[in-house]
Amino acid sequence: MSVAGPTPHSTETETFWHPTPEELAGRPVVIEVNHLDWSFGPRQVLFDVTMQVHEGEIMVIMGGSGSGKTTLLRHLVGLMPPVPGRIKLLGKDLGGLKSLERLEVRRKIGVAFQFGALFSSMNVADNVKLPLRELAHLDEKTMDIMARLKLEVVNLSGFGHLMPAELSGGMVKRASIARAIVMDPKLIFLDEPSSGLDPVVSSALDDLILRLREAMGISVVVVTHDVESAFKIGDRITVLDRGRVLACERPEQIRVNTNERVQNLINRRSEHVEVDPEEYLRRLAGD
Amino acid sequence: MAAVLKIFEAIGRRTARGFDEWGFAASLLGESVMWMFVGRFYKQPVRITHTFAEMMRFGIAALPIAILLSATIGLMLAIQSLYSLGLFGAQNFAYIGIALSVTREFSPLIMGILIAGRSGSAIAARLATMTINQEIDALQVMGINPVRFLVAPMLIALVVMLPCLAMLANLVSIAAAALYVCADLDKSLGSYLYDTLQILKSEDVLHGIGKASFFGLLIGLIGVMNGAGVSGGAEGVGRVTTRSVVQAITAIVISDMIIGYMSTH
Numbered sequence: 059m060s061v062a063g064p065t066p067h068s069t070e071t072e073t074f075w076h077p078t079p080e081e082l083a084g085r086p087v088v089i090e091v092n093h094l095d096w097s098f099g100p101r102q103v104l105f106d107v108t109m110q111v112h113e114g115e116i117m118v119i120m121g122g123s124g125s126g127k128t129t130l131l132r133h134l135v136g137l138m139p140p141v142p143g144r145i146k147l148l149g150k151d152l153g154g155l156k157s158l159e160r161l162e163v164r165r166k167i168g169v170a171f172q173f174g175a176l177f178s179s180m181n182v183a184d185n186v187k188l189p190l191r192e193l194a195h196l197d198e199k200t201m202d203i204m205a206r207l208k209l210e211v212v213n214l215s216g217f218g219h220l221m222p223a224e225l226s227g228g229m230v231k232r233a234s235i236a237r238a239i240v241m242d243p244k245l246i247f248l249d250e251p252s253s254g255l256d257p258v259v260s261s262a263l264d265d266l267i268l269r270l271r272e273a274m275g276i277s278v279v280v281v282t283h284d285v286e287s288a289f290k291i292g293d294r295i296t297v298l299d300r301g302r303v304l305a306c307e308r309p310e311q312i313r314v315n316t317n318e319r320v321q322n323l324i325n326r327r328s329e330h331v332e333v334d335p336e337e338y339l340r341r342l343a344g345d
Numbered sequence: 346m347a348a349v350l351k352i353f354e355a356i357g358r359r360t361a362r363g364f365d366e367w368g369f370a371a372s373l374l375g376e377s378v379m380w381m382f383v384g385r386f387y388k389q390p391v392r393i394t395h396t397f398a399e400m401m402r403f404g405i406a407a408l409p410i411a412i413l414l415s416a417t418i419g420l421m422l423a424i425q426s427l428y429s430l431g432l433f434g435a436q437n438f439a440y441i442g443i444a445l446s447v448t449r450e451f452s453p454l455i456m457g458i459l460i461a462g463r464s465g466s467a468i469a470a471r472l473a474t475m476t477i478n479q480e481i482d483a484l485q486v487m488g489i490n491p492v493r494f495l496v497a498p499m500l501i502a503l504v505v506m507l508p509c510l511a512m513l514a515n516l517v518s519i520a521a522a523a524l525y526v527c528a529d530l531d532k533s534l535g536s537y538l539y540d541t542l543q544i545l546k547s548e549d550v551l552h553g554i555g556k557a558s559f560f561g562l563l564i565g566l567i568g569v570m571n572g573a574g575v576s577g578g579a580e581g582v583g584r585v586t587t588r589s590v591v592q593a594i595t596a597i598v599i600s601d602m603i604i605g606y607m608s609t610h
Contacts, residue, residue, distance in 0.1 A: 161490065169487075177480055
């Protein structure tokens with residue numbers, strides 16, 4: 059299914075535009091995953107995962123618990139042992155890089171973790187300034203200004219002096235996003251941005267992600283199991299199920315996808331599992 | 346038979362894990378040394394401010410308890426020396442045993458054990474909490490090397506501050522012992538200290554200080570090794586903290602014995 063033109067996306071206050079498939083196809087690829095398999099010991103969690111993300115695209119990786127989406131994210135940001143030839147980030151094969159070269163690539167990306175991962179010993183402003191202080195070598199005044207700007211972008215101006223423990227869940231997520239964008243990265247990764255938030259805060263965070271893409275032109279990879287959020291922000295959605303990519307399509311195509319498991323996921327239907335009573339009893343008895 | 350095999354299997358697993366952990370500690374040490382010397386060239390220097398902050402935390406903040414322990418050890422040595430030498434009527438030579446055992450043995454050992462309990466546990470707990478909260482992951486994805494940012498300042502601080510504490514402990518212990526011995530034997534403080542300085546050689550003091558520095562390195566590496574290897578949430582933090590203290594004290598005592606033997610033979 060193809061989509062003819064740009065798709066306006068409306069919220070109560072703002073309208074956001076999603077790029078057309080044609081627009082995206084013409085843009086450089088910033089993430090390329092080729093036939094990635096991964097196992098934790100005997101348990102295989104990723105099976106032949108292949109996907110691409112284009113510059114300026116919001117790609118949502120969606121799946122239920124245990125579908126392998128966090129493992130895939132950890133591969134994409136280079137937190138898993140590199141597999142040569144499988145993942146290219148900003149044109150660089152992560153598996154072929156030396157550790158110092160990997161550090162250079164990481165400086166061009168931003169990551170907001172599920173629980174924020176703010177440093178509990180620093181206040182919000184110092185958390186946001188940390189990458190600048192450690193990597194950019196700017197004077198304190200410039201860092202202050204840049205941190206304030208980013209906090210403003212995520213609607214946290216005036217909260218820089220607070221410690222992470224004093225923030226609400228939504229504020230922690232926004233502070234984490236401010237830290238992720240402070241170096242003006244080309245690519246940001248957001249792990250479960252809406253988890254643990256009420257629908258209003260979650261929706262505001264979705265708007266923030268869309269606004270960031272428009273303002274900064276960055277590519278965004280969002281890992282989530284929140285279907286509503288995925289359809290709202292995603293230019294394309296990759297559906298992962300038990301480590302396999304079931305679909306990688308635009309939201310409107312995902313809605314009409316005929317795969318039963320995709321439909322189960324987006325319609326929040328639990329999977330019907332046939333249980334063999336004999337087998338179940340044998341398992342309980344440890345035979 | 347199966348039970349015996351299980352025992353061998355458990356021994357094998359623990360041995361392999363031990364090698365794995367010490368290999369990790371060695372790589373941490375190597376990486377820390379590398380960042381100290383080449384970090385500046387990669388625009389990732391080991392921050393002096395971080396190092397001073399750790400020195401404050403591990404060294405200066407421990408001064409009150411270090412002074413109290415050192416004074417107590419000095420008094421305890423004086424009491425025991427006078428008692429044991431008194432059996433032979435040789436109380437006047439107590440200063441020899443006190444001076445040598447304080448500088449060569451007690452100061453580095455007691456300061457090592459104190460810092461292992463106080464700071465080794467704090468290092469393990471801090472790193473474990475940071476690992477669980479994904480703060481270490483956050484550093485990595487920001488392009489900030491965690492060894493350079495967290496580990497190297499801690500190791501430098503411990504390697505520098507433990508000898509300083511040991512030196513302070515030398516002074517305090519000898520002073521406390523001198524006060525007791527002089528009061529007990531009705532001897533002048535000046536003559537006691539003169540005798541002590543006559544018997545002490547610079548290598549005795551350097552032996553103790555060198556050992557203290559090595560103990561600092563052990564405490565740091567064991568704390569980091571345990572903290573980074575945490576698993577299992579809050580319970581895991583408690584487990585690695587305890588483990589870190591036990592391992593650090595064991596390593597200090599055993600290495601002290603080995604160094605003591607090697608330096609006297």
